[in-house]
Amino acid sequence: MRRTNLILMLPMLCSFAACGGDEFDPYGRLTGLRLLAIKAEPPSPGPGEKAVLSALVYTPPEAPPVTYAWSWCPFAGPSSQGYPCLMEETDFLGMLSQAGVEVPAYALGTDATVDFSNTLAPALAALCNGLLPIEQEFDCEGGFAVQVRLTITSGEEEVSAVQSLRLRHEAGLEANANPVLNGLVAVQDEGEYELSADPSSTLEREKKNEIKALFDENEAEQYTGKDSLGVARLQRERLILSWFVESGHTKHERTSFVEGIAPLKRAATNTWLPGPVKDYDRTSATLYVILRDNRGGIDWALGRVFLKEAE
Numbered sequence: 001m002r003r004t005n006l007i008l009m010l011p012m013l014c015s016f017a018a019c020g021g022d023e024f025d026p027y028g029r030l031t032g033l034r035l036l037a038i039k040a041e042p043p044s045p046g047p048g049e050k051a052v053l054s055a056l057v058y059t060p061p062e063a064p065p066v067t068y069a070w071s072w073c074p075f076a077g078p079s080s081q082g083y084p085c086l087m088e089e090t091d092f093l094g095m096l097s098q099a100g101v102e103v104p105a106y107a108l109g110t111d112a113t114v115d116f117s118n119t120l121a122p123a124l125a126a127l128c129n130g131l132l133p134i135e136q137e138f139d140c141e142g143g144f145a146v147q148v149r150l151t152i153t154s155g156e157e158e159v160s161a162v163q164s165l166r167l168r169h170e171a172g173l174e175a176n177a178n179p180v181l182n183g184l185v186a187v188q189d190e191g192e193y194e195l196s197a198d199p200s201s202t203l204e205r206e207k208k209n210e211i212k213a214l215f216d217e218n219e220a221e222q223y224t225g226k227d228s229l230g231v232a233r234l235q236r237e238r239l240i241l242s243w244f245v246e247s248g249h250t251k252h253e254r255t256s257f258v259e260g261i262a263p264l265k266r267a268a269t270n271t272w273l274p275g276p277v278k279d280y281d282r283t284s285a286t287l288y289v290i291l292r293d294n295r296g297g298i299d300w301a302l303g304r305v306f307l308k309e310a311e
Helices: 089-096 122-126 264-268
Strands: 003-008 034-041 050-058 068-074 107-109 114-117 144-154 158-165 185-189 191-196 203-205 209-214 222-227 232-236 240-246 254-259 269-273 282-292 298-306
Touching: 034 144, 034 158, 034 240, 034 282, 034 298, 050 068, 050 144, 050 282, 107 114, 122 144, 185 298, 191 298, 209 264, 209 282, 240 264, 240 269, 254 264, 264 269
Parallel strands: 003 158, 203 298
Antiparallel strands: 034 050, 050 114, 068 107, 068 144, 144 158, 185 191, 185 209, 209 269, 222 232, 240 254, 240 282, 282 298
């Protein structure tokens, strides 16, 4: 029986205790097929600009190969209904038939990465300026928000996720850039050791191991956005980090940097307590860290380590 899960690509808000305590695996522990993140480069393509879509996918060892199915939709329904597409592709083509623009097919491809070209800018500008009558609700702040959906399949497991992509319909709209996560290090008594996909450092099981994510606070860009009163003002992006591990758990499943409120050092630092052999018998394990800003920008890094019994 194929199992299908649908998730929205946003940081999870629950903690280990809030998500069920010892009766369930914490959300940040990777035990089966997971679609951890969707990335667009650039995250807010301008008129005529192409975005490359990619994904961070976790599969357990010896899992069947992963297949991909990408699609997009200009008008998405609510989460309670599974984010359905509210306008058929033929209807959308008909609505824009007089606009003289090239409309991307809803189906974007089945490769691990696909391209999405913002050829719709003139039509989207007309929509945002109220020149095209339409019943569906839409959001034009910072660009026209469309929905990207990715479905991945591995054997009998299937997972789908959706994420918003803002298409800048006017050249004057502020562009966003993906934040850059420069890597991960393990902090041990004798210094800091870089973590990468090829394990070179060793961590002790059932011991709190300090981990740092390497990024600069300037990755939080300044932009013009509306405050809580709806007034446009210059503000700083918030940065959110999500932490995932194959073994054990981290102290925090999510950390964040908010200028003047949550400092960078706290956001970039976490502890990882790998599990005992009885719970995880492989000799190495991987940590995944995802860095997001609050405008759709994203980056990620991973580090694999050897595990040993606590001394």
